[in-house]
Amino acid sequence: MPATTPATPPDGAAAPVGRRERKKAATRRAIADAALRLFLERGYDAVGIREIADAADVSTTTLFKHFPVKEALVFDEDADQEERLLAAVRDRPAGRSVPAALCEHALTHRLVTAEGDEGDGGIAAFRELVAGTPALRDYGQNMWLRHTAALAGVIAEESGMAADDPACLALAHFALEAPRAAHGHPDPREAVTRAFDLLEHGWESLAGKNT
Numbered sequence: 555m556p557a558t559t560p561a562t563p564p565d566g567a568a569a570p571v572g573r574r575e576r577k578k579a580a581t582r583r584a585i586a587d588a589a590l591r592l593f594l595e596r597g598y599d600a601v602g603i604r605e606i607a608d609a610a611d612v613s614t615t616t617l618f619k620h621f622p623v624k625e626a627l628v629f630d631e632d633a634d635q636e637e638r639l640l641a642a643v644r645d646r647p648a649g650r651s652v653p654a655a656l657c658e659h660a661l662t663h664r665l666v667t668a669e670g671d672e673g674d675g676g677i678a679a680f681r682e683l684v685a686g687t688p689a690l691r692d693y694g695q696n697m698w699l700r701h702t703a704a705l706a707g708v709i710a711e712e713s714g715m716a717a718d719d720p721a722c723l724a725l726a727h728f729a730l731e732a733p734r735a736a737h738g739h740p741d742p743r744e745a746v747t748r749a750f751d752l753l754e755h756g757w758e759s760l761a762g763k764n765t
Contacts, residue, residue: 582620582630585610589627594679598628598687602680625693636701638663640708652709653757656729657750664698664733665742683736695734702726728753 588609592601603624607617612724621627621761646655663733706726710717732749 586630629694643708653754660733
C-alpha cells in the first residue's frame, strides 16, 4: 500500500483506506499470521486461542472481534477468490464446457495435494495442515459453498438459461463440492476429474437444449 494517498480520488477510483481501517487490517493480518505459524509448528489442535493472542500481542477479545471461531484463523478472507471462480466460467476458451472449466479451476486452486506444491513449501505446508485436520477441511468447504449462488448466476448467463434455473444451481453446488472426492483418495487429481466427468456428461444433454 502506498505511504500516502490523495485526499480526493479521481473519478472511478477507490477511496483511500483510512488509518483506522489500515490498523484493523494490520491487526487482523498479525493475528492470522501468528495463528498459522503456531498451527504449522505444533498442529492445529495443540494450539490454544490465548497462545495465539499472546503471539500476536492482542487480547483474546480483540482476536474474537476479527475471527469469531478458531477455524476462521486459518482461512483469512480472500476478496479475489470468488472473482477467480466466476472468471473460470466467463473467460473459458471457446469450445470448453462449463464443467470442464470448473474442473480445471478445482484442480488448480482447490486440490489440497495439487502438483507443483513441492516448489512452494509454504503452500504445501498449509495444504497439509488443512488436509490433515477434519475441522479445517469442513470449515473451509462450508466457506467455499458460500459462492454457490454467484456461480449459479454466471452459469445461467453463459448457458442462456433462466437465472433461477434449478439445474444451474445444482451444477454450481456439485462443482463446488467435487473437490471433496479427493479426500483420502490415492490419486486426488483422478478423483476430482472423475467427479467432474459425471457432471460433464449430465450437463451436455441439458445444455444442448439451450444452444
